[in-house]
Amino acid sequence: MTARLQRLALPCLGFAALLLIWEVAGRSLGPALLAPPSIVAIQFVELLRQGEMLRELSASLRQMAIGFIAACLVGMPLGVAMGRSQVADAIFRPWVSMFVVTSTAALIPLFILFLGTGLMLRVTIVFLASVWYITLTTYNGARGISPQQVAVARSFSASRLQIFWKVILPALYPYLLTGARIGLVHAIRAMVLAEMFVIIGYGGLVHRSGLSLDTAPLLSLLITLMIVSLALNWLLGAAGRRLAPWYEQQRVGA
Amino acid sequence: MVSKTNVDKRLLSLASVVVVIAAWQWGAGHVSGFLLPAPIEVLWRFLDPKSLSRLFGALGQSLVQLGLGFALTLVVAVPLGVLIGRSRVLAQMFEPVINAIYAIPPVAFVPFLIIWFGLFLQARVALVFLMSVFDVLVIMIAGARDVRGTLVDVGRSFGASHGQRLRLIVLPALLPFFFAALRVGSARAINGMITAELFFAAVNLGAIMKRATQNFDSATVLAVVLLICVLGLLAQSAINLLERHLLHWHVRPA
Numbered sequence A: 001m002t003a004r005l006q007r008l009a010l011p012c013l014g015f016a017a018l019l020l021i022w023e024v025a026g027r028s029l030g031p032a033l034l035a036p037p038s039i040v041a042i043q044f045v046e047l048l049r050q051g052e053m054l055r056e057l058s059a060s061l062r063q064m065a066i067g068f069i070a071a072c073l074v075g076m077p078l079g080v081a082m083g084r085s086q087v088a089d090a091i092f093r094p095w096v097s098m099f100v101v102t103s104t105a106a107l108i109p110l111f112i113l114f115l116g117t118g119l120m121l122r123v124t125i126v127f128l129a130s131v132w133y134i135t136l137t138t139y140n141g142a143r144g145i146s147p148q149q150v151a152v153a154r155s156f157s158a159s160r161l162q163i164f165w166k167v168i169l170p171a172l173y174p175y176l177l178t179g180a181r182i183g184l185v186h187a188i189r190a191m192v193l194a195e196m197f198v199i200i201g202y203g204g205l206v207h208r209s210g211l212s213l214d215t216a217p218l219l220s221l222l223i224t225l226m227i228v229s230l231a232l233n234w235l236l237g238a239a240g241r242r243l244a245p246w247y248e249q250q251r252v253g254a
Numbered sequence B: 001m002v003s004k005t006n007v008d009k010r011l012l013s014l015a016s017v018v019v020v021i022a023a024w025q026w027g028a029g030h031v032s033g034f035l036l037p038a039p040i041e042v043l044w045r046f047l048d049p050k051s052l053s054r055l056f057g058a059l060g061q062s063l064v065q066l067g068l069g070f071a072l073t074l075v076v077a078v079p080l081g082v083l084i085g086r087s088r089v090l091a092q093m094f095e096p097v098i099n100a101i102y103a104i105p106p107v108a109f110v111p112f113l114i115i116w117f118g119l120f121l122q123a124r125v126a127l128v129f130l131m132s133v134f135d136v137l138v139i140m141i142a143g144a145r146d147v148r149g150t151l152v153d154v155g156r157s158f159g160a161s162h163g164q165r166l167r168l169i170v171l172p173a174l175l176p177f178f179f180a181a182l183r184v185g186s187a188r189a190i191n192g193m194i195t196a197e198l199f200f201a202a203v204n205l206g207a208i209m210k211r212a213t214q215n216f217d218s219a220t221v222l223a224v225v226l227l228i229c230v231l232g233l234l235a236q237s238a239i240n241l242l243e244r245h246l247l248h249w250h251v252r253p254a
Helices: A002-029 A037-050 A052-084 A086-101 A104-115 A119-144 A147-155 A160-198 A201-210 A216-243 B002-030 B039-047 B049-086 B088-102 B106-117 B121-146 B149-157 B162-199 B204-214 B218-246
Strands: none
Touching (some): A002 B088, A052 A086, A052 A119, A052 A201, A052 A216, A086 B218, A104 A119, A104 B204, A201 A216, A216 B106, B049 B121, B088 B121, B106 B121, B106 B162, B204 B218
16 A cells, blocks of 8 residues: 555656756746746636647647558568567668668758758658668567467468467567557657757747747747657557457567 | 578678669760769769868868767766666656656757857757767666676675675776767767868868759769768767777677
8 A cells, every 4th residue: 555655656756856946046036037837827728718728739640640650550560570580680770770861950951952952851851760770670580480479370370461460469469569559659750850940830839839928838838848758658558468368568669 | 501691681681782873874964854964973972182171171070079979978978877777766866857858859949059059160069969868878877777786795695795796897898888878879979070071161071062062063072971981880889899808708689
């Protein structure tokens, strides 16, 4: 009972400490440098009421979803192929390891030249920022599938297709999910990055509110981003637990 | 047998790279409306002494903020991570707070950093720090928690003092995590380096990119992307080399 109480109370204490330090710092620095949470909270409700913040957010998230889903559709099969076939691994490995260290920000000027500053640019940047992480996580999972499991299936004369659907795919499940979650973090980052670069959508809103003399709107926008990011991550985790409750959420490295 | 398949795989990887670059060169010459500049042209940016000295001069300047920012990250995040990870109460208090802040895309803090640090070196160092500090912190917390109680108990039963246990057991057990943090953190820091140069006052590599974008000089833009990519790969291999040298007793799971 006390352990449970501790698990609930300590995080609250942590957040309370953060808010307290922030409030004290905000009050002594003034709202032009750091608006205290008491003022940000009022501003946050005001922005929610005005509606522009949520409108821009939902438009941006929809565009991000296109890039992210495309990244899943490409990255997951690619990761499985690389993990299960030595040939595919050899062919794609150099490219994946090169692209995964390429910084997304550096790609934006290049793709502005190719694609302009419209929807395609943002979707492409989100795609490129997330696809390699999804690929690599799936790859690690596909490589780690125990050969015994596959051998057992084979000795029960399962066909290759059956082995794939009944053994490999269920074993991959937690990795696909972790890949999607890691990919999503990078997709959201890329969304904000690209939008701030070309000053459009939610990122554009962040950029514009940075120009005002009051930091309360800016902080409200950051908090909204935080909530969205945490909520989407939680949603993916919950969806995974529902779809495959027999798999405990595994911790696999990024 | 094993070495033969390894050689085959290397050859296949090499072939994959050569084929794609050859196709790219051919496409740039023969397909109208082909967007990418020919690889020869990009390579020329590194062969021409004038543009080479410009690129590497800028890189040298960029490395200054990278070094300062990442050093700051290590000085702050490594001790803090160990401290939080070794204490159950601190971990329960602050991990949710850290995860919440970590969920905010760091680039969204750019307007803030401009307000606090201006547009020049300080702001760039701050962004490099901000983009790498949480990744290092999260890995070090996980690592410090992971140090097995049994190891520490063995030390205690052999009469090791608190200081000895820390120095001889906990710190060596943390080293693999420290290297993991270096790998992830350095990639993020390089990302921060170029992001900062594009989002604050454009300087160094960022300035070269922005100017080239305005002149539709995609070969130069691609050359800078390549340079950053090579920097990332070199950093990863240097860290891996150092790890193998220092941690010959530890086998990293593939």
